[in-house]
Amino acid sequence: xxxxxxxxxxxxxxxxxxxxxxxxxxxxxxxxxxxxxxxxxxxxxxxxxxxxxxxxxxxxxxxxxxxxxxxxxxxxxxxxxxxxxxxxxxxxxxxxxxxxxxxxxxxxxxxxxx
Amino acid sequence: xxxxxxxxxxxxxxxxxxxxxxxxxxxxxxxxxxxxxxxxxxxxxxxxxxxxxxxxxxxxxxxxxxxxxxxxxxxxxxxxxxxxxxxxxxxxxxxxxxxxxxxxxxxxxxxxxx
Numbered sequence: 001x002x003x004x005x006x007x008x009x010x011x012x013x014x015x016x017x018x019x020x021x022x023x024x025x026x027x028x029x030x031x032x033x034x035x036x037x038x039x040x041x042x043x044x045x046x047x048x049x050x051x052x053x054x055x056x057x058x059x060x061x062x063x064x065x066x067x068x069x070x071x072x073x074x075x076x077x078x079x080x081x082x083x084x085x086x087x088x089x090x091x092x093x094x095x096x097x098x099x100x101x102x103x104x105x106x107x108x109x110x111x112x113x114x
Numbered sequence: 115x116x117x118x119x120x121x122x123x124x125x126x127x128x129x130x131x132x133x134x135x136x137x138x139x140x141x142x143x144x145x146x147x148x149x150x151x152x153x154x155x156x157x158x159x160x161x162x163x164x165x166x167x168x169x170x171x172x173x174x175x176x177x178x179x180x181x182x183x184x185x186x187x188x189x190x191x192x193x194x195x196x197x198x199x200x201x202x203x204x205x206x207x208x209x210x211x212x213x214x215x216x217x218x219x220x221x222x223x224x225x226x227x228x
Contacts, residue, residue: 033215040220040221042118042204042218043158044218045217048215091158102160103216107156108157
């Protein structure tokens, strides 16, 4: 399968713990995006990368959230000191070049904070 | 700023009858508009996109959408619903000037009755 891959598919954690998610985009895709989707809502933009550079962060991304894409390939999203309100589906998407608007989405990581 | 409003949170149709999902958008500039579909436990899939070419856009699985600038609408239709069309549908707007990040509507859940 050469689509966008996210790991893990599901994560259950206790409040206050740190969690890290990984996204592997489609090979050679320059842009990588993170979105968050809560139950009954559309996905909300969190941040995106052009290669290894993080170009924009939503105000939804509090100081407890950090995303990296160190070599311009895979990306990680870390949430520190998780809160119950962080429970959501975290979606990753990639696109092949800056002018190409079509995004390819992964299946997401479902986070449950108890 | 850009935003999307999906006018119906739920739509119920009988198999073989037409489907209409309504979407209105707001954008300062000429946007690109998309419809994505999300089946349970699957990633978001692009149905179709409008990027200032023909105003009537044909997508996959028999769906099409019409861009009406005067009404700021981008409604999605299908002449005959199939059971496999049961899913959540998202109307989406993006701007190249905003890094092509997508702004999603709240979604419309489609139920298809036999």
